[in-house]
Amino acid sequence: MRKYWDNPGNVGAGDVVRAGSRVPDQVMIGNIRIAPATVLAPMAGVTDTVFRRFIRNLGGCGLIMTEFTSADGVLRAKDQKAKRYLHFYEDEHPISAQLFGSDPRVMADAARMVEDLGFDLVDLNLGCPAKKVVKCNGGSGLLRDLPAIGKIFEAVRAAIGIPFTVKFRAGWDDENIVCVELAKMAEDCGLCAVALHARTREQGYSGAARWEWITAIKQAVKIPVIGNGDIRTPADACAIVAQTGCDAVMIGRTAPANPWIFRQIEQYNASGQYEEPAEADRYQMIRTYFQMLIEEELPDAVGKMKQFASWFTHGVPGGAGLRKAIYESKSAPEILSRVEEFFELRLHPVSLVTT
Secondary structure, X not given: OOOOOOOHHHOOHHHHHHOOOOOOXXXXXXXXXXXXXXXXXXXXXXXXXXXXXHHHHHOOOOEEEOOOEEHHHHHOXXXXXXXXXXXXXXXXXXXXXXXXXXXXXXXXXXXXXXXXXXXXXXXXEEOOOOHHHHOOOOHHHHHHOHHHHHHHHXXXXXXXXXXXXXXXXXXXXXXXXXXXXXXXXXXXXXXXXXXXXXOOOOOOOOOOOOHHHHHHHHHHOOXXXXXXXXXXXXXXXXXXXXXXXXXXXXEOOHHHHOOOHHHHHXXXXXXOOOOOOOHHHHHHHHHHHHXXXXXXXXXXXXXXXXXXXXXXOOOOOXXXXXXXXXXXXXXHXXXXXXXXXXXXXXXXOOOOOOO
16 A cells, blocks of 8 residues: 655645545544644643644644543542643643543543533544453453443443543454444444544554555444554645545654655645745744753653654754753753753854954
8 A cells, every 4th residue: 555655745736635535624523623634643741731732733633532541540549640630720721531441430530620620522542452451451451342342432421521532453363353343333322523544553663554444444433533554744644534534634653754745745735835844944943942941840751852863853964962962861951951062062053263
């Protein structure tokens, strides 16, 4: 399956429209308007409130989602991690809270609390492949038990009034593909949209995403279908819509490596071209994100900076030296100082005058 065009920046807007490969301007999920029809995927350790607002401020993203959060943790008053995961600001709307768990009653109670917190949507995680989640029958572990999923669907749908969605993988492995059956069940239980990461649990994040599974779901249900998997460029986003007919696109791992991806999709929709960030833009992006981390006073701000440094400095000449300086730093202000020194020297080198 072809997922890349050779020179996406050279494709004219007319070609994009004629090919039918345009990401929709909007999608309605229940009574919530998502415009444009692009979604930041929930990612553990990534999509905290700082990164979500960072993406929102760069533009082009219609819906943002929290890190996946334990329903059990939400109900435990002393679970500080769950509280932090579900913390958000008013400028993050529309925002969806993603929960995982296997007990229908616990899931329903947690979803009710999420609704009371002011979230616009609730999403059920049936995609996480992590062993520690799967062994508790959470995430993609539930894909082996469709009746159990049905009970969760019914309990949560009865408990809340806001839109309820689900993100899932195609199945446990290639011999157990359940995505179409699961999507139909979601629709029958009153869910408002489904999102498919077009890989199996066994694949993890390896191999190619099978977009044809998204096509099969789109042909089977009437509720909105969100396509996810191997969307690395604006051309990919348009191609997945053209090939599958999906109503929206969800982007995960590409976003921390290229935070401009949503804005680029918007540009590509409009003109068939998109802007590549200059080195000065990357400097401003890194400095802005790191400063936001410091201002938020997150307990793991230093760890976050070191984690994101490898993504944000990918492709930057001399980036290895900057990453080394960041990894050796002991505090958040020191890391920010190293970033500023590196880019200031590159962008404004000291002139040497020979006499």
